[in-house]
Amino acid sequence: MAPALLDLAHWSTWAVCAVMKLPQLAAVLAARSARGVSLGSLLLELAGFLVFLRYQIYYGYPLQTYLEYPIIIAQDVILLLFILRFSGNTKRALIYAVTFWGGWYMLTLRKWIIDLAMNLCTLISAASKLAQLRCLWQTKDSGQVSALTWSMSAYTSATRIVTTVMTTNDLAVLTRFITMLILNIWVTATILHYRKTKKTD
Secondary structure: OHHHHHHHHHHHHHHHHHHOOHHHHHHHHHHOOOOOOOHHHHHHHHHHHHHHHHHHHHOOOOHHHOOHHHHHHHHHHHHHHHHHHHOOOOOHHHHHHHHHHHHHHHOOOOHHHHHHHHHHHHHHHHHHHHHHHHHHHHHOOOOOOOHHHHHHHHHHHHHHHHHHHHOOOOHHHHHHHHHHHHHHHHHHHHHHHHHHHHHHO
16 A cells, blocks of 8 residues: 555656646746746745755655656746746846856755755745745735646645655655645635635725
């Protein structure tokens, strides 16, 4: 039973992650606007994903436990480029690319750096969710923010709690996924609240 559950969790996570950012990308493209989508949130999320991926690779964890991260990172980079384009800040893309590439390299210069980065990764990822919440609270408008994308993020956080317990049992990774699950649900509920509020006005 356990191997079947583990396989189901892995495969469903990969399937969801393959399309996770597509609703958000479609909403931004259709509106030709990134209104409501927090650039700061996206940058923090991308940084958290990069640190997490680098940590998993560094410690030689099974590929199945992090295979979705390159896919999500690619989708986040595309979303970032669209946000920069529609906000007229395309030139910033090079600065972000150099910063993330340099960070990727520096993370594994010393073992203590990657360990510290992983511990901070949960705070960085949590800050990305809180930045999106702040943007929603300030505007009181979900704009182009996709509730489907955020609910898929909640699902993948839940499945990764299961896979972490069943494979590596890494406390730092488990803490990260529990925190992300709670915050992803909160963001989804906030988006749906403002969408409902807007419809009733």
